[in-house]
Amino acid sequence: MIYDFIVVGHGLAGAILAETLRSRGNKVLVIDEPKENSASRVAAGLLNPVAGKRFAKSWLVDTFIPAADAFYDTLEVRYGKQLYFHKLIYKIFSSIEEQNTWMAKSAGGNWSEYISATYTQSINQPDVDDPFGGIMIERGGFLHVYGMLDLLTEDLLQQNLLMPERFDISQLQLTEGGVKYKDIEAKHLVFCEGYQVINNPYFAWLPIQPTKGEVLEVQTEQNLSPECIYNKAVYVVPEGEGRFIIGATYDWRNPDEEATPQGAEELSERFRQILPQAFKITGHWAGIRPAVRDRRPLVGTHPEYMQLSVFNGMGSKGVLMAPYLSEHFADALAGQTELMPEIHISRYFSLYYDYIKHQNQQP
Incomplete structure (x- = not known):
């Protein structure tokens, strides 16, 4: 053949x-x-239509999202199993300066399709550390890759x-x-x-730049809303019953596939800045992304x-x-x-x- x-x-x-x-x-x-x-x-398979600290729509997001929805929906129908989970993403402001950056950015465009709410103070959700508020991002989610x-x-x-x-x-x-x-x-x-x-x-x-990323799985006594992904320097994906996936680091200096104590500590500290409570690490992985x-x-x-x-x-x-x-x-x-x-x-x-x-x- x-x-x-x-x-x-x-x-x-x-x-x-x-x-x-x-x-x-x-x-x-x-x-x-x-x-x-x-x-x-x-990878946690995150899909976020709003890019990082710049608060910009991801490149060609209006084109990419419908195609992604259609592709993953087709697979789910074929296999009779949910693979892609549509979730809100709560992007937490890390400072008043970041809050101001968003307020200036949002004044200059129509964000209604991707931003459902802006909070200038804490949403008062138990156990979430968000003194400067944040934005609630629509049309995001994660794929069980x-x-x-x-x-x-x-x-x-x-x-x-x-x-x-x-x-x-x-x-x-x-x-x-x-x-x-x-x-x-x-x-x-x-x-x-x-x-x-x-x-x-x-x-x-x-010009591929191998970039190492480490991811943690942790278990806590608390259970954040399973309807929302949290983002503040790292993403936190609640998977139910107090279990979370946290990631990811970016390391282009040591592009190996070894999970490190330094990576675990960095992710743990970032997690504490969102959910300041005791937790136990139950999984730790590393992979290498092809960055350009x-x-x-x-x-x-x-x-x-x-x-x-x-x-x-x-x-x-x-x-x-x-x-x-x-x-x-x-x-x-x-x-x-x-x-x-x-x-x-x-x-x-x-x-x-x-x-x-x-x-x-x-x-």
Whole structure:
């Protein structure tokens, strides 16, 4: 059999792209080494339409959210299991200055679709430390990423469409009709390797910054409202019965996958600033995100080898971005549209030519 696509990597981005390509009738083979501490599997899967301290709408959020809702709804119907949880996000002001920044920002635009309330003082919810108030963000939530990946993985395995092994790039051959990997042929191959793309000789020139993130699971005697995610320097996702997921750290200096005492202490201290009470750590994980210098995804076909593409670089925004971008990329691969320039790897082609020049100068 000749496949239409080989997808290398089955984290969040690879899984959503593979599912999108399959839904269009393509024959898709996925190659992925099972790994419990991949960035996708340890992530809380947060979707937040308002970006950080800048109080700006996330890039293209009006486009991304409907596509994300439709994609996750379709999977939930297929598998008969809830995967995406629509939740309010209470963004707590850390200071009067931050409160003032929001008040000035909100005066200049229409936020009604995403902000349901602004509080200039505490909402007086028991055990929540919010003396400066905050904003209540609509249309957010979280995806059970590991649950979705498990379901899609089992589906692929049952149909013999997943090779659960490390991809050996030395076995890849570029052919006139596409690619050959061991004894498998395909018309096109897409790398969805996350930060591991830095070790890929075809795409190592892309400006990926491996960024470590650590996450805690804690147990307390209190139980915050399960209808709300809390955000103040870290996110706090209540999972019921006093259990919370807390994350995440950002560490680009030590991009390994080891959970550290320093990470646990940082997250614990941030948690105390939201919920100042005793708690017990019941889980601690670390993963590595594929961050990009301009905070835009890296999508597109190799500048020389048209059989090879990359779908990567969504960092902590994959839950929001991947459903729409996978459809957009599938359209581009089918010749039905041009990739939007903001995500196209062509913006970094100069790095590729520098990379090739350097490689040619090696003794």
